[in-house]
Amino acid sequence: MPRVLLLECSPNDLASPGGQLAREMARRIHPKAEVIVRNLVREPLPPLCADYAQAVVGKSDCADEHFTLSEQLIGELESSHYLLISTPMHNYMVPAALKLWLDYVVRIDRSFRIEDGQRIGLLEDRPTFVVLSSGGHYLGARTKQMDFLSPYLRHVLGIVGLHHVEYIHLQGLADGEEAVAAALQQARERLSFNPVFAPEPFPDVLL
Numbered sequence: 578m579p580r581v582l583l584l585e586c587s588p589n590d591l592a593s594p595g596g597q598l599a600r601e602m603a604r605r606i607h608p609k610a611e612v613i614v615r616n617l618v619r620e621p622l623p624p625l626c627a628d629y630a631q632a633v634v635g636k637s638d639c640a641d642e643h644f645t646l647s648e649q650l651i652g653e654l655e656s657s658h659y660l661l662i663s664t665p666m667h668n669y670m671v672p673a674a675l676k677l678w679l680d681y682v683v684r685i686d687r688s689f690r691i692e693d694g695q696r697i698g699l700l701e702d703r704p705t706f707v708v709l710s711s712g713g714h715y716l717g718a719r720t721k722q723m724d725f726l727s728p729y730l731r732h733v734l735g736i737v738g739l740h741h742v743e744y745i746h747l748q749g750l751a752d753g754e755e756a757v758a759a760a761l762q763q764a765r766e767r768l769s770f771n772p773v774f775a776p777e778p779f780p781d782v783l784l
């Protein structure tokens with residue numbers, strides 16, 4: 578059975594439209610997929626500490642619990658066939674909760690190494706989908722702001738070897754319920770052309 582790692586990064590928890598879509602996508606990969614949900618807001622990761630930071634920079638292991646957590650998070654990713662990330666845009670960037678997950682997972686000589694000045698990802702590539710929710714627009718005719726999130730996340734996932742990354746953009750969600758419904762419908766239509774996802778939506782699925 579496929580294993581899916583679902584990262585949820587919204588403070589709006591179950592009310593997040595992007596979160597709802599991502600949970601639906603997980604089930605559409607396979608109805609019996611094993612879905613590992615890591616809600617980075619409900620269960621926040623601890624801030625980095627000096628021992629962990631020194632171990633990372635010094636490229637050594639350490640007995641610190643932060644290091645154990647880093648191993649656990651990387652292990653979750655390694656053992657998943659698919660990665661789904663549902664994230665809001667916060668100040669044109671990834672929210673702090675997702676940034677912290679990256680700081681635990683993107684670790685030199687564990688998830689990437691540097692050889693002749695080149696960064697080489699050490700994780701196996703796998704289909705990765707990012708549902709990106711924003712109040713405003715950063716793509717298309719109604720663009721009014723910068724998007725540092727998508728190029729940054731694509732870059733940093735690529736560092737560890739995840740290159741097969743697709744974005745599902747839910748833009749303009751601050752415009753009200755109709756805008757949310759339209760963004761979700763547009764996203765579902767686009768997903769219906771993607772062979773990874775079963776054509777039938779499973780709108781009532783809550784993990």
Ligand SMILES: Cc1cc2nc3c(=O)[nH]c(=O)nc-3n(C[C@H](O)[C@H](O)[C@H](O)COP(=O)(O)O)c2cc1C
Pocket residue numbers: 586587588589592593594595596664665666667668669670710711712713714722750751
């Ligand atoms: C702290 C904070 C910063 C935000 N920054 C942006 C932003 O830079 N651009 C934008 O379009 N929306 C911004 N928003 C709005 C959210 O992206 C928007 O409400 C989105 O729909 C939230 O999705 P969620 O329900 O999945 O969390 C911000 C919201 C918060 C709380």
